[in-house]
Amino acid sequence: MPSSPSDGSVRMSREPLIVADSISVSYGAEDVIIDVDLVVEPGDLIGIVGPSGSGKSTLLKALLGGIEPRRGTVAIRKGLTVGFVPQVEKIDWNFPVTVAECVGMARASGFRTPWLTRSERREITDVLERLGLFDLDRRHIRDLSGGQQQRVFLARALFTGAEVIVLDEPTSGLDVRTRHEVLHLLRDLNSEGVTVVLSTHDLNGIATHLPTLVCLNKRVIGAGSPEDVLVPDVLEKTYGSPMQILEHGGMRVVVDGGPDSSVLPFRRAVGDGAAS
Amino acid sequence: MTWDAFSAPYAFEFFRNGVIVATMAGALCGLVGCYVVLRNMSYIGHGLSHAIFGGYAVAALIGVNLFLGAGLWGVITALTIGAIVRRRPIGSDAAIGLVTTASFAIGIALVARYPNNGRNADALLFGNILGVKSSDVWIVAAVSVVALAFILLAYRPLLFTTFDEEVAQATGVRTTLIDTLLMVILSATVLATMNVMGVTLIAATLVVPAVVARMLTDSFAVMLALATVLGAISGFAGMNLSYHHDLPSGSTIVLVATSFFIVAFLGGGRLRRRAGTVAHAH
Numbered sequence: 248m249p250s251s252p253s254d255g256s257v258r259m260s261r262e263p264l265i266v267a268d269s270i271s272v273s274y275g276a277e278d279v280i281i282d283v284d285l286v287v288e289p290g291d292l293i294g295i296v297g298p299s300g301s302g303k304s305t306l307l308k309a310l311l312g313g314i315e316p317r318r319g320t321v322a323i324r325k326g327l328t329v330g331f332v333p334q335v336e337k338i339d340w341n342f343p344v345t346v347a348e349c350v351g352m353a354r355a356s357g358f359r360t361p362w363l364t365r366s367e368r369r370e371i372t373d374v375l376e377r378l379g380l381f382d383l384d385r386r387h388i389r390d391l392s393g394g395q396q397q398r399v400f401l402a403r404a405l406f407t408g409a410e411v412i413v414l415d416e417p418t419s420g421l422d423v424r425t426r427h428e429v430l431h432l433l434r435d436l437n438s439e440g441v442t443v444v445l446s447t448h449d450l451n452g453i454a455t456h457l458p459t460l461v462c463l464n465k466r467v468i469g470a471g472s473p474e475d476v477l478v479p480d481v482l483e484k485t486y487g488s489p490m491q492i493l494e495h496g497g498m499r500v501v502v503d504g505g506p507d508s509s510v511l512p513f514r515r516a517v518g519d520g521a522a523s
Numbered sequence: 524m525t526w527d528a529f530s531a532p533y534a535f536e537f538f539r540n541g542v543i544v545a546t547m548a549g550a551l552c553g554l555v556g557c558y559v560v561l562r563n564m565s566y567i568g569h570g571l572s573h574a575i576f577g578g579y580a581v582a583a584l585i586g587v588n589l590f591l592g593a594g595l596w597g598v599i600t601a602l603t604i605g606a607i608v609r610r611r612p613i614g615s616d617a618a619i620g621l622v623t624t625a626s627f628a629i630g631i632a633l634v635a636r637y638p639n640n641g642r643n644a645d646a647l648l649f650g651n652i653l654g655v656k657s658s659d660v661w662i663v664a665a666v667s668v669v670a671l672a673f674i675l676l677a678y679r680p681l682l683f684t685t686f687d688e689e690v691a692q693a694t695g696v697r698t699t700l701i702d703t704l705l706m707v708i709l710s711a712t713v714l715a716t717m718n719v720m721g722v723t724l725i726a727a728t729l730v731v732p733a734v735v736a737r738m739l740t741d742s743f744a745v746m747l748a749l750a751t752v753l754g755a756i757s758g759f760a761g762m763n764l765s766y767h768h769d770l771p772s773g774s775t776i777v778l779v780a781t782s783f784f785i786v787a788f789l790g791g792g793r794l795r796r797r798a799g800t801v802a803h804a805h
Binding site for chain 1: 561674675676678679680682683686687689690691692693694695696737740741742743744745746
């Protein structure tokens, strides 16, 4: 269960998979993240939210062990398999790889044949079908829809047998419908036992639908359920500008602007006592 | 052309050696060139060959084995480029341009200052395939075997690192080691084939077969195979054409490869579309 947001950490009640203990990461003289605590437990579905430059991607890489913290430690459970799904905008879509090649390349440790073995091909077919991708293994990755492309990279992570999947801005550049597809897929995977950690700047489309959020702006500003952290005080500290929280259909909706904003009037603002 | 006319030059050992080396060098450059092209480092073959020219001059001057000295120089140059590229914000093109032209300048300066040392500068600059010795055949064969073994054994981490280095690194692939080994293989390839192609033409043998193969397929494995075959055909056909039409061998090999590009480029809308994306990428 997440602790109260005020102490800036997510604490566990089970054996953790990844524990970041007061980590700070710098690029040159610039601190990118400072004294961040985060615990990832089995079955978690955690969203890291924050503005551009807040250190979301850096934190994800540090959790994967890809970046050495300047201070603090990241403890990854021995033998833990983690899959990383990059932003689709960072993919070279002209690179000559078919869907099967893209998924298969992830199993790169130890001695492997250059070609996919028959059992690996079967596994790839299974994981693609699990994600709703049928008969696409010979297609080039560019020749897929946005949602299918995102699923291919999820399949690549799952093909490694990942217990934890880390996604960097999984809905960046996707349309609304595809964004919903990806969100539902992540929730389905999570319900099947896959632990998911993602970064997103999409507060309304993604963050409000996640059970656990970490608000980051170099430091952890708040952590917990959306009800705990999607409040004006935490969001203003995270994003550096005032924001209002509205309720719509039982969901929280974050909008820019302070209490005087013209956006507010027809909804009931929550969290700061303001009413329309 | 009759069979007798075609086979006549094969009576000469230098020609047999030349054809064998040109064919193997074409295949080797085609194979390694795929990684060069896909990493947006097409200029590196050009740059490395210029850098190794400097290595030849330095090795000759200080009296060490030319091949060893130039090879070591090439490896150091490649590693220096890699180290500079990893340090943002300097891009690979700027790093290659900086390091290799400086090395080439050292070579030119030393050749001018000490003209009696080292190999014939013209042979290194423009290639001298007809002067290929049996030892050269074995050197190219050895480098080809090592390069092929590396690519087969490290196929998946190499592909992962080439396609998506950040993710590969984040998920446990030793990308720095893979990059370093690839640079060593690339340097050895340039060094072994420079006698054949010359400093000025070697970049084309690295880049053109890979680009043509990219235009013909969307599969990485097929691209590797196609580029290797196209490189080998270019070397073999280029050598034979150069003899029968009294043309320089290096430039004929490059022109054969370029003719493949032209055919692929004009070969249809789908190919043209891919050509556009490859050209855009590089």
